[in-house]
Amino acid sequence: MFMCKDVVENIMEYIDNELDLQTLKELEKHTGDCPECMGFVNTYKRMLEITGKLKDKAFVTPEIRNRLRILLESKIKPV
């Protein structure tokens, strides 16, 4: 019998559309009957959407880039 534990342990493959048809049907049936699992799946998806926003974070400032350029020039082409 499909349990909450099975939803949790198959969530990655579910999100990535990698579940076989039988497991997919059982997971969706269980989730439809179990509000806890529905909440788990929904919040899991939301969490991935939030972490996806971190991709947009720009990291390297012009100052960091400039310090790297100076360092590389001094190491590659010593005066």
Place this chain on the structure above:
Amino acid sequence: MEIGFFKKLIKVIVSEDKNYISDKSDEELVNLYTNDGEESAFDEIVSRYSDRIYGFAFRITRNTSDAEEVFQEVFLTLTKKLDTFRGESKFSSWLYRVTVNASYMYLRSQKKHESNISLENYVPYDDKGTLMGRIMDKDWSSRPDIVIYGKEALKIIDESINELPESYRTVFHLRDIDGLSNEEVADILEITVPAVKSRLHRARLFLRDKLSDYFHEWRR
């Protein structure tokens, strides 16, 4: 002599075409730099990978000045070792591996405190395999977007990622932030795909719980 002159002239003309470099694949850039000494090819590699290298180093070291040290170390290493790239894996995987090694070496040299959270058996269900009473009252998924994607939630997730043990944090960053495949992450870290999936799974469960705690508190 004349042929040599024209070859040189063509190279200069072609080099001045900005698309000439930016359209090249990583592997072509490596060849241009290592075989022809084309410095603009190296500059293009720096430009292409700076954000990713610094972002990864920052995630591992959790500190901007440490991240910059690793960032510089990686590109210095490249100037010395780019010719050892054999093309056995994608250049990006090779470069990430250089960055992972530089980050770990830096951490070890600094003897930085690491997270002591154990996620090996981290699961949200009870001994009977049920979620009963664990999720529903904390279901925050239908909150308004302005709250879910707000600055505070991003700050919470950022801090929570930093709480992950190093090996989980590394996998999570490469897979869910840099968007690499399980196979690429396995190749970079020299671990199996099931090991990547296992660490990613526990990391995601931990982060989902952290967000649930935050949104649950926020509602009160």
